[in-house]
Amino acid sequence: xxxxxxxxxxxxxxxxSLRLSCAASGFRFSTSWMYWVRQAPGKELExxxxxxxxxxxxxYVDSVKGRFTISRDNAKNTLYLQMNSLKPEDTAxxxxxxxxxxxxETPGGQGxxxxxxx
Numbered sequence: 001x002x003x004x005x006x007x008x009x010x011x012x013x014x015x016x017s018l019r020l021s022c023a024a025s026g027f028r029f030s031t032s033w034m035y036w037v038r039q040a041p042g043k044e045l046e047x048x049x050x051x052x053x054x055x056x057x058x059x060y061v062d063s064v065k066g067r068f069t070i071s072r073d074n075a076k077n078t079l080y081l082q083m084n085s086l087k088p089e090d091t092a093x094x095x096x097x098x099x100x101x102x103x104x105e106t107p108g109g110q111g112x113x114x115x116x117x118x
Contacts, residue, residue: 002026002108004096009112012086020112022079022096030074035104036081038092039111047104048094049081063089086116 008020020036036048049060049070058070069082079096094114095107 002098004098004107004109006094006096006109006112009094009114011115011117013118014087014116016086016116017082017084018086018114020081020083020094020096020114022081024077024079024096024098027098029077032098033100033104034070034072034079035097035099036070036079036094037097037104037107038090038094038114040089040092043092045095045107046092050099050101050104051079052101083114086114088116090114091116 003025005023012018031053033052035050037045038048039045047061048064049068051058051070051072055072067085071080093111095109095111097105097107099105
């Protein structure tokens, strides 16, 4: 059974940082492309970042380029998202999910809430 458990969210002031983690189990994490997606209140799910199975390829939505860094530890079956220079518009519930190079599955986990506010 696929299980993805996100953690690390919270309340942060603009300009501060947070690091999200996603613990994966129930599938071959080391051979899966992994995504971070987010959903702001009243908005649809938005793709944020993706990383290849071997970690060598990463992509980001334009709004987070230069501020967020996706990474993974295949030995620990864990995905990360380092979020720096946070902005109020980053406020959302963040989810990790698996997929392929260009598609991702609808998240099934609880996600972790990130709120950026002064």
